[in-house]
Amino acid sequence: MNNLKKKKNIKLLQGNEACAEGALLAGVRFFAGYPITPSSEIAENMARELPKIGGKFIQMEDEIASMAAVIGASIAGLKSLTATSGPGMCLKQENLGFAIINEIPCVVVNAQRGGPSTGLPTKPSQGDMMQARWGTHGDHPIIALAPSTVNEILTLTIKAFNFSEKYRIPVILLLDEVIAHMREKVEIPVPEDIEVINRKKPTVSPKDYLPFKPDEDGVPPMANFGEGYPYHITGLIHNYKGLPTSNSQEIDAFIRRLYNKIQKNIKDIIINQKYSLGDAKIALIAYGSVARAAERTVKLAREEGLKVGLLKLLTIWPFCFEEVNRLAQQVDLIIVPEMNLGQMVLEVERAAQGKCRVVPYSRVDGELINPIEILGKIQEEMQK
Amino acid sequence: MKTVIDDYIRKEMFPNMWCPGCGNGIVLGAIIRAIDSLSWDKDKIVAVSGIGCSSRITGYVDFCTMNTTHGRALPFATGIKMANPDLKVIVVMGDGDCSAIGGNHFIHAARRNIDLTAIIINNMIYGMTGGQYSPLTPTGKFGTTAPYGNIDQSFDLVKLAIAAGASYVARGTVYNVRQSTSLIKKALDKKGFSVVEIISDCPVSYGKMNKMKSPVDMLKWIKDISVSQKVWEGLSPDEKKEKYAIGEFLSKDRPGYTELYEEIIKKAQEIGGNK
Numbered sequence: 001m002n003n004l005k006k007k008k009n010i011k012l013l014q015g016n017e018a019c020a021e022g023a024l025l026a027g028v029r030f031f032a033g034y035p036i037t038p039s040s041e042i043a044e045n046m047a048r049e050l051p052k053i054g055g056k057f058i059q060m061e062d063e064i065a066s067m068a069a070v071i072g073a074s075i076a077g078l079k080s081l082t083a084t085s086g087p088g089m090c091l092k093q094e095n096l097g098f099a100i101i102n103e104i105p106c107v108v109v110n111a112q113r114g115g116p117s118t119g120l121p122t123k124p125s126q127g128d129m130m131q132a133r134w135g136t137h138g139d140h141p142i143i144a145l146a147p148s149t150v151n152e153i154l155t156l157t158i159k160a161f162n163f164s165e166k167y168r169i170p171v172i173l174l175l176d177e178v179i180a181h182m183r184e185k186v187e188i189p190v191p192e193d194i195e196v197i198n199r200k201k202p203t204v205s206p207k208d209y210l211p212f213k214p215d216e217d218g219v220p221p222m223a224n225f226g227e228g229y230p231y232h233i234t235g236l237i238h239n240y241k242g243l244p245t246s247n248s249q250e251i252d253a254f255i256r257r258l259y260n261k262i263q264k265n266i267k268d269i270i271i272n273q274k275y276s277l278g279d280a281k282i283a284l285i286a287y288g289s290v291a292r293a294a295e296r297t298v299k300l301a302r303e304e305g306l307k308v309g310l311l312k313l314l315t316i317w318p319f320c321f322e323e324v325n326r327l328a329q330q331v332d333l334i335i336v337p338e339m340n341l342g343q344m345v346l347e348v349e350r351a352a353q354g355k356c357r358v359v360p361y362s363r364v365d366g367e368l369i370n371p372i373e374i375l376g377k378i379q380e381e382m383q384k
Numbered sequence: 385m386k387t388v389i390d391d392y393i394r395k396e397m398f399p400n401m402w403c404p405g406c407g408n409g410i411v412l413g414a415i416i417r418a419i420d421s422l423s424w425d426k427d428k429i430v431a432v433s434g435i436g437c438s439s440r441i442t443g444y445v446d447f448c449t450m451n452t453t454h455g456r457a458l459p460f461a462t463g464i465k466m467a468n469p470d471l472k473v474i475v476v477m478g479d480g481d482c483s484a485i486g487g488n489h490f491i492h493a494a495r496r497n498i499d500l501t502a503i504i505i506n507n508m509i510y511g512m513t514g515g516q517y518s519p520l521t522p523t524g525k526f527g528t529t530a531p532y533g534n535i536d537q538s539f540d541l542v543k544l545a546i547a548a549g550a551s552y553v554a555r556g557t558v559y560n561v562r563q564s565t566s567l568i569k570k571a572l573d574k575k576g577f578s579v580v581e582i583i584s585d586c587p588v589s590y591g592k593m594n595k596m597k598s599p600v601d602m603l604k605w606i607k608d609i610s611v612s613q614k615v616w617e618g619l620s621p622d623e624k625k626e627k628y629a630i631g632e633f634l635s636k637d638r639p640g641y642t643e644l645y646e647e648i649i650k651k652a653q654e655i656g657g658n659k
Binding site for chain 1: 394435459460462645653
């Protein structure tokens with residue numbers, strides 16, 4: 001009854017607006033960006049809203065500079081966001097690597113459009129899934145989340161900031177042109193109902209502070225610049241003090257720790273949703289706007305008596321290997337519909353380890369995948 | 385003997401990685417002396433650099449320091465300064481770092497007049513990678529990638545910074561080190577975007593390719609090519625090609641970017657909510 005009495009704050013929001021709203025709720029106070037379709041509304045919303053709460057917005061000279069400014073602002077203590085699309089995401093890779101190696105929290109939105117290159121600026125794609133994982137060079141961890149509704153954009157933007165602060169890692173939020181631009185009903189949570197995580201600070205004196213010495217969870221406490229803890233940050237592989245090292249033991253330990261701080265916390269980071277998987281013999285695995293169609297397909301298939309379920313991925317990276325492995329033991333067939341030539345299906349195959357049939361369903365013509373065609377694919381595969 | 389330098393360096397990082405005779409150490413000394421003369425709170429000083437020999441300076445000073453990516457020091461510094469305008473942010477770059485890969489960031493930092501001090505150590509060559517020509521290598525000089533002589537016209541960083549909108553622009557050399565220290569001090573103390581180019585020597589790469597193998601030869605050359613602005617004005621166009629005017633070129637007052645953004649915050653809060 002109490003819940004019913006509480007007046008809900010419901011808004012009709014565009015996906016990009018919901019992202020800005022979520023970022024503000026998560027405590028973002030800095031945005032640097034560069035105009036690019038289909039993500040520009042995020043920058044426009046931040047330019048309008050941030051100064052109202054004493055935050056800062058800056059439109060930089062290019063995508064590279066935006067990523068750099070976001071990292072700089074985060075080191076100086078502000079939760080920071082940037083947003084872009086494929087061509088801009090390519091340019092951000094250099095400094096994304098810098099944020100990873102220096103464990104600087106920040107969130108990067110990629111509203112995906114068709115590629116490669118200028119590609120299809122106003123049409124959706126899911127072509128950047130592997131770029132999100134491996135875009136910047138070198139062995140590195142990453143967290144990437146993919147909402148499929150406007151409401152999820154809001155909640156996952158908050159999650160993205162929480163993960164980035166908790167694990168000191170840049171988090172990529174993968175939208176696509178459709179959910180970035182569509183409008184849906186969104187329930188804006190009240191601040192008291194939102195979990196907001198902030199980076200942990202050093203508890204030792206500046207003299208004893210080792211900026212890259214991890215706690216037990218693999219994550220080092222982070223002093224912001226200007227707080228009386230002088231230390232060095234470098235894109236070179238560094239020791240606990242943050243100074244460059246060429247000691248092979250230190251190098252090995254560093255690279256493995258970076259990777260393991262995510263891998264060992266995978267249970268906390270993996271988020272997904274299951275639809276009708278209990279008795280399923282055929283599973284769909286989908287994410288982003290395609291998951292919306294797949295959810296509908298499950299209903300249509302069930303109406304025809306087909307035992308179809310859906311595993312909807314919200315966390316893309318790290319990949320939910322064990323979950324998919326278990327699913328592969330339960331079902332006969334997994335279909336992975338994607339708006340690309342088959343990217344996440346490769347991970348699904350790897351996780352399934354041959355325990356069931358895994359088939360891709362691809363669309364790369366700039367059009368959404370619809371529920372009927374996924375159903376068609378199910379029926380076609382059942383004939384085989 | 386203890387000097388003022390000892391109060392500012394990370395001793396464990398020494399000996400430094402620079403080659404014998406390199407001018408970077410002279411610039412490091414000049415920067416430290418300039419900072420010391422301003423009596424700034426060390427906890428509020430941030431030094432940011434890019435990639436290259438000169439950019440290793442940030443590893444040697446005991447502030448909050450950041451050795452970033454090639455050419456990108458200024459946008460990193462822009463984020464730091466925007467986030468916390470109380471910090472004094474010093475950016476050290478090399479000539480390739482600042483004027484080639486970082487050229488776009490340089491002109492835009494100047495255009496915004498963001499309150500940073502950019503110190504460009506100009507040894508006219510890519511030293512760390514072994515002596516390739518840079519946008520500041522003089523025409524006709526040699527580099528490992530200009531084995532027949534450089535046909536590019538070099539940038540005049542002073543003119544570039546003035547045209548792009550910086551508040552303070554100066555040029556010194558590692559030979560005229562007292563003057564350089566004083567120019568750096570003025571730049572640090574100036575509101576808005578301040579630029580000091582320091583002509584420096586790289587005997588190992590530039591010197592070797594251009595018949596000045598010893599550091600002494602290089603410093604003598606730097607002494608010879610640098611003239612006061614007054615002398616420079618009296619030179620013929622051909623003579624000017626061989627010389628660099630040094631000293632202070634511009635010191636003007638115009639509101640800095642972070643100051644202007646504070647006005648935006650006030651305005652946004654007055655107009656208030658469509659929320």
